[in-house]
Amino acid sequence: MNTDLPISSLDQYIKTLGSDPLSREFAEAMDNLPELKNFRDQFELPTIESMGGTRALDGTIDQPSIYFSGNSLGLMPKKVRQNINEELDIWSKEAVHAHTSNRYGRPWVSIEESCLPTLEKIVGGNPGEVTIMNTLTVNMHLLFVPFYNPTETRFKLLMEDKAFPSDDYAAVTNLTMRGVDPEKAIIRMKPRDGEFTLRTEDILKVIEEEGDQIALVWFPGIQYYTGQYFEIEKITQAGHAKGCMVGFDLAHAAGNVPLKLHDWNVDFAVWCSYKYLNSCGGAVGGAFVHSKFAIDFGRNRLTGWWSHKLDTRFVMDNNFDPCEGINGFRISNQNVLSASAICASLDVFAQTSIDRLRERSIVLTGYLEMLLNKFDNVKKNVSIMTPSDVVQRGTQLSLKFDPKILDKVSEYLISYGVIADIRRPDCIRAAPTALYNTFEEVYNFIIILNNFNFESN
Numbered sequence: 001m002n003t004d005l006p007i008s009s010l011d012q013y014i015k016t017l018g019s020d021p022l023s024r025e026f027a028e029a030m031d032n033l034p035e036l037k038n039f040r041d042q043f044e045l046p047t048i049e050s051m052g053g054t055r056a057l058d059g060t061i062d063q064p065s066i067y068f069s070g071n072s073l074g075l076m077p078k079k080v081r082q083n084i085n086e087e088l089d090i091w092s093k094e095a096v097h098a099h100t101s102n103r104y105g106r107p108w109v110s111i112e113e114s115c116l117p118t119l120e121k122i123v124g125g126n127p128g129e130v131t132i133m134n135t136l137t138v139n140m141h142l143l144f145v146p147f148y149n150p151t152e153t154r155f156k157l158l159m160e161d162k163a164f165p166s167d168d169y170a171a172v173t174n175l176t177m178r179g180v181d182p183e184k185a186i187i188r189m190k191p192r193d194g195e196f197t198l199r200t201e202d203i204l205k206v207i208e209e210e211g212d213q214i215a216l217v218w219f220p221g222i223q224y225y226t227g228q229y230f231e232i233e234k235i236t237q238a239g240h241a242k243g244c245m246v247g248f249d250l251a252h253a254a255g256n257v258p259l260k261l262h263d264w265n266v267d268f269a270v271w272c273s274y275k276y277l278n279s280c281g282g283a284v285g286g287a288f289v290h291s292k293f294a295i296d297f298g299r300n301r302l303t304g305w306w307s308h309k310l311d312t313r314f315v316m317d318n319n320f321d322p323c324e325g326i327n328g329f330r331i332s333n334q335n336v337l338s339a340s341a342i343c344a345s346l347d348v349f350a351q352t353s354i355d356r357l358r359e360r361s362i363v364l365t366g367y368l369e370m371l372l373n374k375f376d377n378v379k380k381n382v383s384i385m386t387p388s389d390v391v392q393r394g395t396q397l398s399l400k401f402d403p404k405i406l407d408k409v410s411e412y413l414i415s416y417g418v419i420a421d422i423r424r425p426d427c428i429r430a431a432p433t434a435l436y437n438t439f440e441e442v443y444n445f446i447i448i449l450n451n452f453n454f455e456s457n
Helices: 010-017 024-032 079-099 108-114 116-123 136-147 165-177 200-213 232-241 325-329 336-349 354-372 376-381 403-415 439-450
Strands: 130-132 156-160 186-189 214-220 245-249 268-271 286-289 397-400 421-423 427-430
Touching (some): 010 024, 010 354, 024 439, 079 108, 079 336, 108 116, 116 130, 116 336, 136 165, 136 245, 136 325, 156 200, 165 186, 186 200, 200 232, 286 325, 354 439, 403 421, 403 427
Parallel strands (some): 245 268
16 A cells, blocks of 8 residues: 555545446556555455355456455454464474563563554554453453442443443443442433434433433444444543543454544543454454553552563562553463464554555445445345444444345355355445455445345345
8 A cells, every 4th residue: 555645535536537436447446546555465365265155256266255354353464374483483492481582573471562552553542551461351341340430329331222242241240240230220322213323412412411320431432233433532521521431342443443542531442353453363352541540559450460560570579569551450461372463463554554544444435335325226225324424434334134135145145255244133244444355346246236136035
């Protein structure tokens, strides 16, 4: 991706390229523009055949599949093999000395330090605010301990009604362990009748009206089902104005959209690293705690050996010497192989910027949206849940189908090697990812979907 040339709007490209925007030639021309080049050559690309496909729109089934499920599991960066092999090599050659060895620039005792500067830029955190540790839901549990502090008068939790199930389970169990009745304490917000997404004004209204009783405001950065990008800064400001703590699940936001967690004054956030951060299923997750809590050691927290300062950690006198900042919320040492995979992915991100990726993403997803609204068969049978306003969405478009044919549509797409995530009862999520998806893939996806016989199914 040429980071020197400016990226224009989709409308501007339609005006300047001259070819029919509904044609394959237009998609090919877009892919050939130097400013819209991606990092596809740095990823392993599964084939139509390897993903279960049996036919191709053009060519053979040994060509790359159309992979639009980076919102569920990102593709594998090629450098992952190298990194993991290096860790295995150092383990075999240096054994316990690998903890401090700099053979490959990633001493195990501090392996995350080699990739944190890039991760800090992706989520908008300052040094000392961002780390990798545990997994998303574990981090949610850990950070609810210090940041959900119910009192007799302030005990409520504000969240969305259809949160990702794991978030819901974690919230309910945290409240229950504190002796708080989740049925009475959790305010579950629903969209207005006939709408797919929550309005910011409605969230702010609930915070204003009930904020004096709300201990914690908890929302996703991007909603997993609809693809809605929440207005994090406004929600945070409103929560703080009423004395609430404010946290976010950034599973679908980290690596997808620019974030400014420090500047937005978010109290804490957690995310996984296997979606847009491309680090393998179950990989070590990420966490952010604002620097205003860096030395707030009186706040409840669960601690362990890795919460203890490194320079006194091995004195072994059992006198706890807590790390300042996010490191004081860690518990255990890193999963080295998982962390090395994250480092490999972040090496790709380091070659560009999240702002640049966002610019390409807006054009790519906008192109998908335009085609969905232009091809008659698709337009007639598919609706889009995700907001049309680019400010309110990331790369994902959530496509709504008749629930009776959802499985048949998914099976049909897979037969062509199109991998777009199915979410019952009525949604297929298509997420053309800025790092590795192409405009021609978007075009082919629409042609395949438009050829589906909705009438007979």
